[in-house]
Amino acid sequence: MKDEELAGRLREAAEAHRPDRARMLARIERGMAGGPTAGTVRPPRAARPWLRVAGATAAVCGVLAAGAFAVTSAGDEGGERGGQVASAPSPRPPSPSPSPAAKAPAAPGGLRPEDGPLWTGGVVDPHSNPYWAQSNVTLRTTEPLSSLTVELRVAETGGVNSTGSWRSLPEPDFTVSVNESGGYLVYRWTLRPGRSVPAGTHTFAGQYNHAEGDRDATGDYVTAHAVRASGGKAAVGDRFGRAR
Structure with missing residues (x-):
């Protein structure tokens, strides 16, 4: 071989x-x-x-x-072990803290949109145009009201003059006035004595002409002061945003 x-x-x-x-x-x-064991045979030097x-x-x-x-x-050592070495997981980076939500500036007098059972919000109607606008006021109450005064102030940004107003509540229940005061066109709805406002959502609107172009409504705001039929007062307010 x-x-x-x-x-x-x-x-x-x-x-x-x-x-x-x-x-x-x-x-x-x-x-x-030490030493070879009995019966151990060493190969000869001249091995093949x-x-x-x-x-x-x-x-x-x-x-x-x-x-x-x-x-x-x-x-x-230490019992049975697997053939793979598990590495320690990398630590996760800390999650960034969420930024606090920005709060809209309060209406004059520090009024906020909600107070107890009463809530209000103001927005320019989307059907407004570069010459004419309507400001919508939403008033929501979870309790009947025995007294209520809603006041809408439209900033005199140029050419602002009233063309009318309306409300969703019965007309005979309110007195309405429109005048200019302190750089604003002021709409005021006042509940007549002996009348009441039921719980629910109600709308008040002021209409006006303005100078041609997009009108900045950030200076406009609404306030509402009420007395609950069960007793206690509530006051709310809200600012408008930019609109035509």
Whole structure:
């Protein structure tokens, strides 16, 4: 048999080799005790070439087996362990704190849109045009009112003059006035004595001409002062936004 063929078979045998851990440990212990064991036969010096190849292959197998023993021993410490190392998750960056919501400026007198059972809001009607506008006031109450005064102030931004007004509540229940005061066109609806406003949502509107073009309504605002039928007062106010 040629040396190359023998070497090939030995390599195949080495690759298929499965080390016997118990026998290897016994041999290591005997080696540490010193001296060859009884019955151990050393090969003669003048060994044939195929024996030298076999010896080299056996040495390689011994190194591989020792490495496998070391890896297996390390894996036995502290119980069974998986073959993968889990890395610690990266800490998440702190979430940015949400910015506080901006509050619309209060109406004059520090009035806000809601007070107890009463709420109001003002908006320019979407059917307004570059020459004429209508300001809508919504008033909502969860309780009947025995007294109510609603006041709409339209800033004199140029060419502002009244063309009328209306309300969703019965006309005979209110007195209505329109006048100019302190740079505003002022609409005022006042509940007549002995009348009442039922719980619900009600509308008041002022109509007016203005100078040609887009009109800035940010200076307009509405206020409402009421007395509840059950007793107690409430006051609300709201500013308008920019509109035509």
